[in-house]
Amino acid sequence: MCLGVPGKIVETYKKDGLHMAKVDFGGIFREACLDYVPEAKVGEYCIIHVGFAISLLSETEALETLELLRQIGAIEEELGTELT
């Protein structure tokens, strides 16, 4: 139910007074409402839930998290021993 899927905004337009977008989910295109993330621009990624963007994804935060998680293993590898 609370399933949300990240998609890339490829086009924005107005429809019946709502701020809408065409969103690319890895090659599948669907319409979504952007009224709750009015700052979202073409090329940016949002979490889409039942046809609505509920979060504008932060690339900076995403990269920082991944880097942090990659470092977890790397430190032990460098030291050649398991940290306790």
Next chain:
Amino acid sequence: MKYVTEYRDAALVKNVIEEIRRTVTRPWTLMEICGGQTHAIVRHGIDQLLPPEIELVHGPGCPVCVTPLELIDKALAIASQPNVIFCSYGDMLRVPGSGRDLFSVKAQGGDVRVVYSPLDAVALAEKNPDKQVVFFAIGFETTAPPNVMSVLQAQRLGLKNYSVLVSHVRVPPAMKAILGSPHNRVQGFLLAGHVNAVMGYHEYPPFLEEFQIPMVVTGFEPLDIVQGILMTVQLLEAGKIEIGNAYSRAVTFEGLKPAQDTIHKVFMECDRTWRGIGEIPMSGWCLRPEFDEFNAEKRFNVGDIHTKESPLCIAGQILQGLKKPHDCPAFGKECTTENPLGATMVSSEGACAAYYKYGR
């Protein structure tokens, strides 16, 4: 797919699980609130990869599961009426009411339709001015912004044939009910990331003080989940009562202000009965009186509902994290995904359906 593939990186997930193994020194019981996370955990086998000290219990975050039987019976009564197009998210169709489900109403000639978005239901109302279109507005905080927007959009379009049957629930009062129970075993929470995408996590600090329990905002991909578990275990081992955020690409402390404002414009807090659990004070949202004309319970006369629950089903205890699906004598016997006795066996977020589907 960007923002998906990199969070399913098996090597990285393994790294994080190794780190959990190194961090943990004693048994801890964590609860993931959201049923979507329960399914991801069981589907990817995360529960089996964790060190034995970590037990995950599954929370009540399955809106289909907790929608009260009385409202399902009301939905069945409305959907059976002539001249009604009854719209619902797909998961609700097989949830057993007192004796039947929405699928059987459809089989008997009722016009029951599955919609992807509540705006699809509004479009149906626009196209069918001679029919009453009713949308079954269920869900947690995540689904509230779409559902309330459908009401505002129907109002904007001047539609007189659109209404919503509301069964909205909120996470914080449910957490409070779980933590306040004398049987509570939960020592740390993985918060439901998409609820927090909408609501932020500013509602939770009072819980830290009251219940002395750490919690971490957690996403839905395998890497998100193991990161959420790692951060919770780190807090527990260090004796820190704090809130962490393991889903910072999607969640901020404040949340989505325009969505929160719109929810509060249309909904107000109310008491809500959770199926299998009972009434939790102020745990729901319902329509404000100024939106009465869109309230399906007021538009349709559906009084005289007598509910009847399966005597075998223990979904209520499962939803509170007190029991696991295989503790139920009916699990996989009288109750299967083909013939569900309770909603937890139906929903793609129900713990019983996850255990049955992935062979736990």
